[in-house]
Amino acid sequence: MIATILQKQCDVAIIGSGPAGISAAITLKKAGVDNIVVLERESEAGGIPRHCGHIAFGFKKYKRILTGLQYAKNNIEEALNLGINIQLNTTVTALGEGGKLSLVSQQGISELNAKRVLIATGTREKPRSARFVSGDRALGIYNTGALQGMVYLKQKIPFKRPLIVGTEIVSFSALLTCKKGGIKPVAMIEENPKPTVRWPIYYGAHLFGTPLFLETKINKIIGDQRVEAVILESAQGQKKSIECDGVLFTGQFTPESSLVRMSHIAFDSDTFSPSVNANGQCSDPAYYAAGNVRQLVPEKGRNAYFYTSDNPPNAVNISGMCWDQGGEVALNILESFSN
Amino acid sequence: MTKTYDIAIIGGGIVGCAVARRMTLAGAKVVLIEKSPDILAGASKGNSAILHTAFDAPEKSLELQCMQAGYAEYLDIHKSMNLPLLKTGALLAAWSPEEQAKFEGIMVKAANNGVADLKLLTTAQAQKKEPNLSNNLLAAIEVPREYVIDPWSAPLAYLTQAVENGADTLFNTEVIGGFFDDSKQEGLWLLETNNGQIKANHIVNCAGLYGDLLNKNVFGESDFEIRPRKGEFVVFDKAASKLLKNILLPIPTEITKGIVIFPTIFGNIAVGPTADEQESRADASVAKENLEMLYAFALDKIPALKHIPVTATYAGIRPATEKKHYRVKHDVKNNWVTLGGIRSTGITASLGLAQHVESLFNEQGIRFNKLASSRTPMMPNLAEHIERDWQKPGVEEIVCHCEMVTKREIKKALDGSTLPAGSMEGLKRRTRATMGRCQGFYCSARLAELTEGKFAESIAVKSDKKEGGS
Incomplete structure (x- = not known):
């Protein structure tokens, strides 16, 4: 059910309805924890995979x-069939001590006292601004x-x-998305001598020409109102201009962790993730974290334990890994109730 | 028959908006002409948003006079229009003995400028005020009444008040030339624009970066020359706001006020500007090496910033001239006022410059019938320290999650206000949508939908595909 009445307390509040959050909710529900609420700030549940109209997801699970x-x-249907309460258009605005959450929703501002909170807010790509790219700030x-x-x-x-x-990997998704939208990229560029992930990029670039x-x-990016061209620079310093009407910055994932950063919870300022112990538990024991907010998709150049250019990943593993970790952390939460 | 205005103001930057407000309230029939689709498209789009006391302004200058008058008027009117004021105060920091040696001169100048509340702080006192500053800090001067404002809502409020009291605006309208008919007693300007002729008795040139060119176009000459000076900025995420409460001013040099680290009204910390003279009046591009320099500068002064991600970068162009002062002139014979060379202090001085324009008219015996009563608009608040729209009842949807912008705010900025947004940039400045840490990762799709067909240049473009996507 999609609830409209806000509750004041719950056993577990899960922030984010992406793979990690939904997996945790399903695990907890199946284990008999009834009073769960999933808080989703968007008007539809599902998280980032919902944006991905392309393959390849869910192989491991389905x-x-x-x-x-x-x-x-599928994930959301499974959760709803189990009677899990997913609250849409509900934004967590602050993480308080001991699981006290500040919320804003269509019912206004409220507080939710959760015995345990799972932070599953996912990840996003680094924007142009944070990459310090020269040029105009045009549309596109x-x-x-x-x-x-x-x-x-x-x-x-x-x-x-x-x-x-x-x-x-996400750059390959970008190619697929362009294909779907009838968009023809003028080129794909990589600063390093090799693509970050090899097979899909060579395959994709070849497939789509x-x-x-x-x-x-x-x-430098050039454009008055809208992007008109980009000046490219090679490792040898050679420059050439390429006409285009947009620039798509892909990857360099960074956890969507501002809520944690602004809170009392210990924060790892190297990975931009909440600091967690082996159980996925944060410095405030009421809080746990799972999924990409824990930097499962490593930023390029960071300690990439998941995949590297020499160890190419399978696209399905990323959301699959979040799903697995959501379930694992849910079991740890469950255990914490019996302690 | 076209309307004859008392005053045509050319240029919709902060100065033009302030003059439009002041002269409308003084009773003049005013039109503001702007070549872009929205206000603040030139010099006023990128600045540091600091309301200065003018403690270090040139002594006895018009700039000083206008800054202090503008400062006082902003304090006087801001509450009535729901405009925010963040009372940060400033620390003028010395990082070397050479810089510290300049303190005495600064104190003397401030006293001469009538700013008497500066206070010398020891290292310990300064560090107590700002514990996150680097240990290299030697000493500081506290300037308690340097404040931070919203650089976009303020001019929008000024022009909104003008329009709600009878002023007209013409956007996408560029003045190409003009003819002054002085056969009649009062004199009449016939301005040629790309949208036809505009008639007005008096002209106020507030064309900012193009002020000298406008005078050249109309009179064949200009007694000043704009030397565009670019200033770049780097904005840190909101978590940085814990690290700095005051505006951190450098010791100014002959050329520039230097690089400032300052809280923004939106809850961020920003660093800038650079000061690079350039030919172009329009090129507000950023350069990687300058952004890296600013970033390193900020981390050098506040080491803990290294843990905070960068939210945004931007650049503004100041209309400096070949001389170091404002180029204000009333050409009485030709009914033409020029407000030229209004550089970085313009945001503080704008209301004061508007007062000055009114006094220039008064000196010539030009008077209007002051409005018996006037309307005062209440502006939507975007400041982080005051209640935002999302904190009020009836929120249907939050569109931009980083900046917590509601659909209601976006709808209002698009359709429900006196001066609706004329461009995506205008919408961003009115609402802050996409100006946060993700820069549109999450909300661009929704915004593309909400803004469809609203602007000449929109987020979404028309597809070449025969049928739409599925």
């Missing part, structure tokens, strides 16, 4: 290849997440001939 959209839908500069939202959720496109920056320039970075 034994077949799904689009992100179908995968998210986005991350993959924004592009996917436009193409799959709103049937709109923000550009027709963009430059794609980055060669991570997108030139891949390695050891190439942006020297």
Whole structure:
């Protein structure tokens, strides 16, 4: 059910209805914890996979290849069938001591006292601003997440001939999303001598006829109202201008962890994640964290225990890994109740 | 027959908006002409939003006079229009003995400028006020009444008040030339624009970065020359706001006020500006090396900033001139007032400059019938320290999660206000949508939907595909 009345307390509040959050909710519910609430700030549940109208999701869980959209839908249906309460359009505005959450929803501002809280707020890509890229601040500069939202959720496109920056797994998703939207990228660039992930990028770039320039970075973005061109720079310092009407910055994931950063909870300022023990428990024992907010998708150059360019991942593993971790942390939460 | 205005103001930056308000309230029939689709498209779009006491302004200058008058008027009117004021205070920090040696001169100048409340702080006192500053701090001067304002809501409020009391606005309208008919007693300007002719008895040139070119176009010459000076800024995420309460001013040099680290009204910490002279009046691009320099500068002064992500970067262009002072002139014979060379202090001085324009008219015996009563608009609040829209009842949807912008705020800025947004930039400045840490990762799709068909340049473009996506 999608609840409309806000409750004042619960056993477990889960922040975020992506794979980690929903998996935890289902695990807890099946284990007999009834008073669970999933808090979702968007008007639809499902998290980031919901933006991904392309494959390949859910293989591990459903034994077949799904689009992100179908995968998210399946997850949410399973949760709703179990009677899990998912509150949409509900934003957590502060994490208080001992599980006291400040919320805003269509019912206004309220507080929720949760015995345990699972932080499953996911991850996002680093925007152009935080990458210190030179040039104009024109229309047409986005991350993959924004592009996917436009193409799959709103049937709109923000550009027709963009430059794609980055060669991570998500950059492959960007190619698929462009294909879906009828967008023809002018090129894909990577600062390093090799793509971050090899097979899908070579395969994707070849499949869609997108030139891949390695050891190439942006020297300057040019555009008055809208992006008009980008000056590219090679490792040898050679520059060339390429006409395009947008720039898509892909990857360099950073946890969506501002709530934690602004709170009393210990924060790892190297990974931008909440500090957790082996159980996924935070410094305030009422709080746990799971999924990409714990930097499961490592930022390029960081200690990448999950995948590297020499150890290419399978796209399905990313959301699958969040799903697994959500379930594991849920069991730890369960155990904490019996202690 | 076209209307004849008492005053045509050319340029919709903060100065033009303030002059429009002041002269409308003084009873003049005013039109504000702006070549862009919205206000604040030029110099006023990127600044540090500091309301200065003018403690270090040139002594006995018009700049000093206008800054102090503008400062006083802002304090006087801000509550009536729901405009925010963040009473931060400032610390003028010395990081070397050479800088500290300048303290005495600064204190003397401040006293001469009528700012008598500066206080010398020892290292310990300064560190007590700002415990996150680097240990390299030697000493500081406290300037208690330097404050922070909302750089976009303030000018929007000024022009909104003008319009609600009878002023007209013409956007997407560029003045190409003009003819002054002095055969009639009062004199009449016929301004040629891309949207036809505009008639007005008096002109106020508030064209900012293009002020000299406007005079050249109309008179064939200009007695000043704009030397565009770019200033870049880096904005840190809101978690940084715990690290600095005061505006951290450097010791000013001959050329510039230097790089400031300051709290913003929106709850961030920002660092800037750089000061680079350039040819272009329009190129507000950022440069990687300058952003990196600003970032390093900020971390050097406040080491804990290294744990805070960068939210945004931006640049503004100040309309400096070949001289170091404002270039204000009333060409009485030609009914033409020029407010030129209003540099970075313009945000503080704007209301004061508007007062000055009124006094220039009064000196010539030009008077209007002051409005018997006037309307005062209440502006939507975007400041972080005051109740925001999302904290009020009836929130249907939060569209931008980083800046907590509601759908209600976006609808109001698009359709429900006296001066609706004329561009995406205008919408961002009115609501803060996409200006937060994710820069539109989460909300661009929803915004593309909400703004469809509203602007000449929108988020979404038309697809080449025959049928739409599915």
